[in-house]
Amino acid sequence: MRKVQAFELLFDIFNAVLMIAVVLVMAYPFLYVFLYSISDPSRLKAGLMFWPQKVTLNSYKVILANPVIINGVYISVARSVIGTITMLMVTGAAAYAISKKHLIGVRFLRVFFLLTMYFSGGIIPAYLLIKSLGLTNNFLVYIIPGMVSVFNMILIRTYVESIPASLEESALMVGANELQIFVYLIIPMSTPVFAAVGLFSFVNQWNSFVDVQIYNFMKPDLYPLQYILYNYLMSQSQSVEQAKRSMNVTAISPQSLKTTITIITILPIFFIYPVLQKYFVSGLMVGSIKE
Amino acid sequence: MAKVGAAVKSRNDVFKIISNQKYLIVLVLPAFILTLVFSYIPLAGWFIAFSDYQLGFSFFSGGWTGLKQFRLFFGETDDAFNIIRNTLAMNVMSLVGGLGIAFIFSLLIKEVSSGRAKKVIQIITFFPYFMSWVILYSVIYSLFSTSTGAINNFLVDAGVLKESLNILGDKKYSWTLIVLVNIWNTLGYNSVIFLASISNVPTDLYEAASIDGAGRLQKAIYITIPYMLPTLLVLFIMNSGWILNSGLDQYLVFTNPTNRPTMEVFDMYIYRYGIKLMNYSYATAVGIIKSVVSIAILYGVNLLSKRLSSRSII
Numbered sequence: 123m124r125k126v127q128a129f130e131l132l133f134d135i136f137n138a139v140l141m142i143a144v145v146l147v148m149a150y151p152f153l154y155v156f157l158y159s160i161s162d163p164s165r166l167k168a169g170l171m172f173w174p175q176k177v178t179l180n181s182y183k184v185i186l187a188n189p190v191i192i193n194g195v196y197i198s199v200a201r202s203v204i205g206t207i208t209m210l211m212v213t214g215a216a217a218y219a220i221s222k223k224h225l226i227g228v229r230f231l232r233v234f235f236l237l238t239m240y241f242s243g244g245i246i247p248a249y250l251l252i253k254s255l256g257l258t259n260n261f262l263v264y265i266i267p268g269m270v271s272v273f274n275m276i277l278i279r280t281y282v283e284s285i286p287a288s289l290e291e292s293a294l295m296v297g298a299n300e301l302q303i304f305v306y307l308i309i310p311m312s313t314p315v316f317a318a319v320g321l322f323s324f325v326n327q328w329n330s331f332v333d334v335q336i337y338n339f340m341k342p343d344l345y346p347l348q349y350i351l352y353n354y355l356m357s358q359s360q361s362v363e364q365a366k367r368s369m370n371v372t373a374i375s376p377q378s379l380k381t382t383i384t385i386i387t388i389l390p391i392f393f394i395y396p397v398l399q400k401y402f403v404s405g406l407m408v409g410s411i412k413e
Numbered sequence: 414m415a416k417v418g419a420a421v422k423s424r425n426d427v428f429k430i431i432s433n434q435k436y437l438i439v440l441v442l443p444a445f446i447l448t449l450v451f452s453y454i455p456l457a458g459w460f461i462a463f464s465d466y467q468l469g470f471s472f473f474s475g476g477w478t479g480l481k482q483f484r485l486f487f488g489e490t491d492d493a494f495n496i497i498r499n500t501l502a503m504n505v506m507s508l509v510g511g512l513g514i515a516f517i518f519s520l521l522i523k524e525v526s527s528g529r530a531k532k533v534i535q536i537i538t539f540f541p542y543f544m545s546w547v548i549l550y551s552v553i554y555s556l557f558s559t560s561t562g563a564i565n566n567f568l569v570d571a572g573v574l575k576e577s578l579n580i581l582g583d584k585k586y587s588w589t590l591i592v593l594v595n596i597w598n599t600l601g602y603n604s605v606i607f608l609a610s611i612s613n614v615p616t617d618l619y620e621a622a623s624i625d626g627a628g629r630l631q632k633a634i635y636i637t638i639p640y641m642l643p644t645l646l647v648l649f650i651m652n653s654g655w656i657l658n659s660g661l662d663q664y665l666v667f668t669n670p671t672n673r674p675t676m677e678v679f680d681m682y683i684y685r686y687g688i689k690l691m692n693y694s695y696a697t698a699v700g701i702i703k704s705v706v707s708i709a710i711l712y713g714v715n716l717l718s719k720r721l722s723s724r725s726i727i
Contacts, residue, residue, distance in 0.1 A: 244700030247458025
């Protein structure tokens with residue numbers, strides 16, 4: 123019996139050490155970048171650090187005064203907010219409509235939407251289509267193709283179907299039409315699923331940069347924060363000086379500049395993260411119930 | 414559709430239904446049109462893989478070239494071999510490694526006695542999953558670049574390394590880099606799913622085992638793991654359907670001219686030839702190969718899944 127206890131104690135210690143190591147591996151890279159961004163570059167030595175060197179917010183001041191960055195913040199916020207709201211409207215409305223078994227052609231519509239989860243025309247045909255629609259070098263390319271999300275449609279539909287039908291029937295009885303029912307009954311009653319789906323859409327929009335690289339790279343006015351950072355990281359190896367001049371910041375070191383933009387870009391996600399994590403766990407539950 | 418058609422006796426009835434359901438139709442119409450335009454019309458673009466397409470002309474104006482582009486991909490260079498090898502190697506290793514390590518990690522989280530510590534560990538491990546690949550690259554670059562990378566500098570100073578490892582640029586390290594980064598990125602996500610399956614284990618099983626004198630190791634082996642195996646199987650099967658897909662965003666940041674031979678995957682290759690070099694017909698042909706093989710794999714995996722777990726993923 124004593125042997126077993128010794129083994130268990132040993133295991134607990136080993137497990138605790140391992141968990142601390144995992145947490146470090148997960149969190150330290152972000153912590154390091156944060157510490158770097160608030161440290162005085164002249165005091166920084168190469169190598170690991172666990173506390174900031176002479177705290178200064180100088181690089182934040184310089185960067186947040188930069189018109190390129192400010193414009194990037196506007197674009198990022200605009201695409202995230204507008205993209206999320208329009209996606210919720212279009213996808214939510216369709217989700218409600220196809221939850222009605224009596225809708226004409228509903229079986230066809232469900233398959234029509236579902237199939238798009240399993241195939242796509244590919245990068246090039248999509249690019250040529252968007253080009254021919256005049257959506258390149260255009261803010262709307264961030265919004266319009268993302269308005270329909272079939273995955274979210276399934277999540278919303280599952281939730282809408284769980285709303286008691288009697289509520290809708292009584293609304294129909296007093297003369298409401300489906301449009302009114304959707305706006306005044308379904309949306310308020312489905313707030314949890316709309317909030318969860320909306321949050322994830324927001325994060326996806328905030329994190330996007332591939333569409334900028336493919337469709338809008340000729341239009342610096344339309345660069346969101348992520349793409350500004352991407353550009354800067356990629357130009358790094360070629361010519362640091364050139365990139366710095368193009369961003370019009372020469373007062374701070376390139377590594378400080380990079381870490382600071384990184385932290386600014388993470389910040390919104392960081393603040394909504396606790397809610398996000400909670401919703402995600404419950405969202406996974408929704409998914410498993412569906413199966 | 415067929416059933417609806419049979420039920421509807423005459424044209425007038427159809428109009429009647431449409432007018433009765435006009436609001437529902439209005440609600441579904443925007444999504445219908447957008448899906449038609451952005452998901453189905455691009456399929457017509459597959460036509461250009463078989464023709465000599467030039468930008469600015471109609472899809473059908475170029476001369477018919479048949480399977481020339483497909484032969485180019487497989488016949489002329491080593492590209493096909495390299496691309497398929499890179500894509501499969503990195504995706505298979507990431508999948509197996511990611512699921513395997515998350516499986517073990519969830520088992521170990523379960524053994525942490527403090528509920529609060531469990532929560533904190535989960536919250537922290539989940540964080541990288543919500544970051545964009547630009548952010549992840551920026552963070553990894555800060556630690557591993559040859560000149561300013563903190564870990565590289567630390568290891569050189571400590572005398573472990575003679576000179577910095579060029580893990581982001583040297584083609585020797587491409588696969589290691591991607592697999593480790595993927596495990597790091599998805600650990601939190603995968604373990605949430607595994608922990609959900611652990612929480613489904615009836616607690617009286619553990620109680621009964623305790624009465625019989627089973628230790629934690631025995632409980633894990635005989636109770637917890639058997640409960641997690643179906644989840645592992647489902648995750649494995651579902652993910653292997655997407656084995657040829659690699660996110661363009663991830664490879665856009667990690668691929669560079671020096672590591673391209675071992676880093677370039679299908680999506681990056683299509684991107685490079687199509688968008689950068691504007692060789693639309695060729696890139697589309699490669700895209701078609703990828704799609705067709707993907708669908709075949711998905712179909713095969715689905716058959717296997719039906720056999721093994723009596724559940725279909727499609």
